Structure formats: structure tokens, C-alpha cells
Amino acid sequence: MPDASPFQPRPIDGVIFDMDGLLLDSETLANEALVGAGASLGVDIPPAFCRRLVGVPADGCRALVREAYGPDFPLETFFARQEAHLSALVAAGRLVLKAGVEPLLDYLDRECLPRAIATSSSRSRTDHHLAQVGLDRRFDAIVTRDDVTRGKPDPEPYLTAARRIGQAPERCLALEDSHSGARAAHAAGIPVIVVPDLLDPTEDIRAKALAVMDDLHAVLDYVRHARAAHPS
Incomplete structure (x- = not known):
């Protein structure tokens, strides 16, 4: 209503x-993929941070991650793994x-x-x-x-x-x-x-x-x- x-x-x-x-x-799948990508790098990505990325274009997401996790965070590896996790979830029919x-x-x-x-x-x-x-x-x-x-x-x-x-x-x-x-x-x-x-x-x-x-x-x-x- x-x-x-x-x-x-x-x-x-x-x-x-x-x-x-x-x-x-x-969006729930994208957040699950973010958490999975972080875990693969030994980094905890909390749900509250994932929600900050909702609706934000890629460059904005990268800026938010860099701001939160510092200049040495492996940004490209992180987002490549997130994309791979998301692709697997989609392929699984979710x-x-x-x-x-x-x-x-x-x-x-x-x-x-x-x-x-x-x-x-x-x-x-x-x-x-x-x-x-x-x-x-x-x-x-x-x-x-x-x-x-x-x-x-x-x-x-x-x-x-x-x-x-x-x-x-x-x-x-x-x-x-x-x-x-x-x-x-x-x-x-x-x-x-x-x-x-x-x-x-x-x-x-x-x-x-x-x-x-x-x-x-x-x-x-x-x-x-x-x-x-x-x-x-």
C-alpha cells in the first residue's frame, strides 16, 4: 500500500x-557474495557495510571499500571474487x-x-x-x-x-x-x-x-x- x-x-x-x-x-545475493569474497581474503564484511553499497555504481563502491579497509586492501581481487561468488549463486538458480x-x-x-x-x-x-x-x-x-x-x-x-x-x-x-x-x-x-x-x-x-x-x-x-x- x-x-x-x-x-x-x-x-x-x-x-x-x-x-x-x-x-x-x-541485492541479498550481491551482499552474500561480498561477504564470501571478504572471507576468502580473511576479511570480515559486516551486513551493515554491505547495505551501504546498495544502489551505488562500481566506482562509488570501490571508494567506499577503500575508505573502510585502507589503501592496501586488494580491491580488484576482492571485486573479482565477489563477481565469481555472485555468478555461482545465479548459476545455482537463486x-x-x-x-x-x-x-x-x-x-x-x-x-x-x-x-x-x-x-x-x-x-x-x-x-x-x-x-x-x-x-x-x-x-x-x-x-x-x-x-x-x-x-x-x-x-x-x-x-x-x-x-x-x-x-x-x-x-x-x-x-x-x-x-x-x-x-x-x-x-x-x-x-x-x-x-x-x-x-x-x-x-x-x-x-x-x-x-x-x-x-x-x-x-x-x-x-x-x-x-x-x-x-x-
């Missing part, structure tokens, strides 16, 4: 999705969709609404993970960290995604789970609904969000209502 504060449905001509933690139940993904995409298909992904993941990881769960052909555009100069919370990923689906930012709807992603969408002038995964929304995020909702089933109800109120 949405936040307690009421909100009016807005026109929606396109939808832009985050990927990890929003479409895919992948990557699944978040609740409500398919009904929402099916509705967008019926309404002929363009949709994009704006993710902080790399192109190779994004393409592989979407193919693993059968979503690789369900988006009109996919913007990864390799497609932009500045990642989230900079607005560039969302502005690029809106441009690629041919819609004005203010006529799109962004769907996010992370703080940095919500800030990026807001900075791009795109109304954003936050569907929390591992991070509870702060007061700052709640102030920036159109609404905070439990899952994508609730988002689907909102989009239906908005389309009924503002038909194309």
Missing part, C-alpha cells in the same frame, strides 16, 4: 525501472523476480506503454541476469553504468533512459528501491515510487518520492488508476 499521505495520479507515458532489488531479488514484476510488465504490454531500465550494474551483468529470468526482451531500452558518464545519484541514467524511450521525464514514472536511485530519478524531474528492498526509506527519500509502496502489485494498481484518470 502507498504511504499514508494522499497523492493524485499523474499522467504516465513511460515507466523506468531500476533492476537490482526492484525487478530482481538480487536469482528470482521480485513480487509483481510480470503482472506489471504484462499490463504495460497491453497499454503499449514504453519502458526502460536504468541500472547501476554493468552491461554484461545486466544482460546476463535479465536473460536468466526471462526479461531480456521485455524492455524498449536498457541503460547500464557502461552507458553513462555519471552514475546514480546523478540524474544522467534516468535522463538517458527517458530520452531512449522518447518520453519527457515529467511524463515518466520511475520505480526504485535504493536511496541513490530515488535521488537520481528526483534530480531528473521524474516522479518516483520507492519500493523498499534492503534499505528503509529515510525522511529525505520519502520527501522526494511520489509514494512508498510495498511491492509492484501496489504499483500496478497505481498505474491503472493513473491511466484511467489520464488516458492517452
Whole structure:
């Protein structure tokens, strides 16, 4: 359900999705892989630190790890091992969709609404993970960290995604789970609904969000209502 504060449905001509933690139940796997990579190097990576990396592009993650563990920490080895751990978890079938993904995409298909992904993941990881769960052909555009100069919370990923689906930012709807992603969408002038995964929304995020909702089933109800109120 949405936040307690009421909100009016807005026109929606396109939808832009985050990927990890929003479409895919992948953040818990990524954190498990971080812990495993640290253990292989004899380093304890606490869950609270893992959550600091949620939604942060690779360069930002590297900076946070370097800050926490010092200049002598084997950064490239650590992230290579994390990628290997994550790949093993995905290959074992543990990557699944978040609740409500398919009904929402099916509705967008019926309404002929363009949709994009704006993710902080790399192109190779994004393409592989979407193919693993059968979503690789369900988006009109996919913007990864390799497609932009500045990642989230900079607005560039969302502005690029809106441009690629041919819609004005203010006529799109962004769907996010992370703080940095919500800030990026807001900075791009795109109304954003936050569907929390591992991070509870702060007061700052709640102030920036159109609404905070439990899952994508609730988002689907909102989009239906908005389309009924503002038909194309």
C-alpha cells in the first residue's frame, strides 16, 4: 500500500525501472557474495557495510571499500571474487523476480506503454541476469553504468533512459528501491515510487518520492488508476 499521505495520479507515458532489488531479488545475493569474497581474503564484511553499497555504481563502491579497509586492501581481487561468488549463486538458480514484476510488465504490454531500465550494474551483468529470468526482451531500452558518464545519484541514467524511450521525464514514472536511485530519478524531474528492498526509506527519500509502496502489485494498481484518470 502507498504511504499514508494522499497523492493524485499523474499522467504516465513511460515507466523506468531500476533492476537490482526492484525487478530482481538480487541485492541479498550481491551482499552474500561480498561477504564470501571478504572471507576468502580473511576479511570480515559486516551486513551493515554491505547495505551501504546498495544502489551505488562500481566506482562509488570501490571508494567506499577503500575508505573502510585502507589503501592496501586488494580491491580488484576482492571485486573479482565477489563477481565469481555472485555468478555461482545465479548459476545455482537463486536469482528470482521480485513480487509483481510480470503482472506489471504484462499490463504495460497491453497499454503499449514504453519502458526502460536504468541500472547501476554493468552491461554484461545486466544482460546476463535479465536473460536468466526471462526479461531480456521485455524492455524498449536498457541503460547500464557502461552507458553513462555519471552514475546514480546523478540524474544522467534516468535522463538517458527517458530520452531512449522518447518520453519527457515529467511524463515518466520511475520505480526504485535504493536511496541513490530515488535521488537520481528526483534530480531528473521524474516522479518516483520507492519500493523498499534492503534499505528503509529515510525522511529525505520519502520527501522526494511520489509514494512508498510495498511491492509492484501496489504499483500496478497505481498505474491503472493513473491511466484511467489520464488516458492517452
